[in-house]
Amino acid sequence: MLRIPCPYCGLRDEPEFTFGGPAHVTRPDSSVDDETWTAYLYSRKNPVGPHFERWCHAYGCGRWFNVARDTRTHEILKVYLMGAPAPELAG
């Protein structure tokens, strides 16, 4: 089970949270070509290793935040606020 440090409430168990998919997916301008629009809708990074993603503390404070998590080990590398850029990860 994941234990996620909510930036507002502190360390809590996974069932209190809902997963919100990848972070930093930006909606492009409506004038872009079909390829860019398709990539925005469907293409995801799906990395082996650190993954930047959104979580919501649904059964706690109800607020959204970003998490950097390793998809091989599930280790949580960093928690940062919505709107903040993806952090540099050591190593």
Place this chain on the structure above:
Amino acid sequence: MIPIGTVKWLILVSSKLMQRYSVLQLAWQALRGNRHWQPAWRDAELKRSYEVVVIGGGGHGLATAYYLAKKHGIRNIAVLERGLIGLGNSGRNTQVVRSNYFYPASSSFYDHSLKLYEGLNHELNFNVMLSQRGVLNLGHSEHEMEMLRRWCNAIRMNGIDSEMLTPGQIRKLAPPLNLEGRYPVLGGFIQHRAGICRHDAVVWGYARGASALGVDLVQNCEVTGFVLGRNGVRGVHTSQGFIGAERVVLSVAGFSSELARLAGLKLPITTMALQAMVTEPVKPVLDTMVISGLVHAYVSQSDRGEIVIGGGADAYNSYAQRGGLPQMRHVIGAVVELFPSFSRLKLMRQWAGRVDITPDTSPLMGLTPIEGLFINCGWGTGGFKAIPAGGDTMAYTVANGRPHPLICGFRLDRFGTGALIDEGAAAGVAH
């Protein structure tokens, strides 16, 4: 009395040819103390180039190689497996075979697969233990029953057997099911031809069949890169050196997007963990397969007596090959509500596989923008049932250079054109 010369000749012939499995063979081997069984497939020596290279020694990859050799006469094939044959998702699934899909593109493909399963024992001379015990979908509310009727009718319109059942019929079919519990059962529908099939036997059968036709099965051989020329694929770099091939099939569940990335190809895939579990074995209590879409859990009893339990994938991206406890608790909680007597059973094993999920939960099959590179991936949580048809249609696609008619809808560019086949939405659960 059989002359000794004939016996020697028989031994010589049987050591040269693939041993056919039969009652006579069984008796003959038993008489000789079972010391002369041959390995089911050859330990192949890797050549430097092949006509076709299949990456991934799971069910789909092996079946592709088998049908290429059997139906299309291409026998200079290597199947490259990073680990060992059948230790990925082919050995981790819950053995379900069915074709009760909503959209015609899916149902025609999956019914082709089920029909191939029905003839697979004879095709492969290997007992795959297909048990067409029926797959029963439960409805827990009036609204869900309306959706099930719509789904059941769609399946019938697609020409596939499907039948609505009343609670009384369900009680007879699955006695341990609690119809009046927290999740009341108002009815359901069943596909009688669906059921379960021994997954390891399917893998071993295709591996043995392909090997006997001259296909090289190479284990512990990881693909680390692609060599692309002006006219497409030239070969692959592997942990055992470069292997030349102008046709390469990508057939690796769980690492499809990573492998495609090595070839410069982006796939719309998210990789997650899907877990399953079995209880201790008990005497026969359930001779059909039961699925509840509402609670997203399903249950069957294996031939060994274990209760096999599965559910939805864990919520987040994962390559860890292990499932999380919250999802496990959710699935087991639902199952013991539906089958209160199962709460007394001890859980024996729990495991997980990496599943490649596409945005519409339908697979990605066929050609890619790179000449000579073919894909067969994105099976998400339901690739086992598709193994025979996946192999058959991919073999056709590779041999002819154009997609098999049954897989045209599963092409990679459907996300750009909007021609999705959204079975996840149709069934209300991920497949």
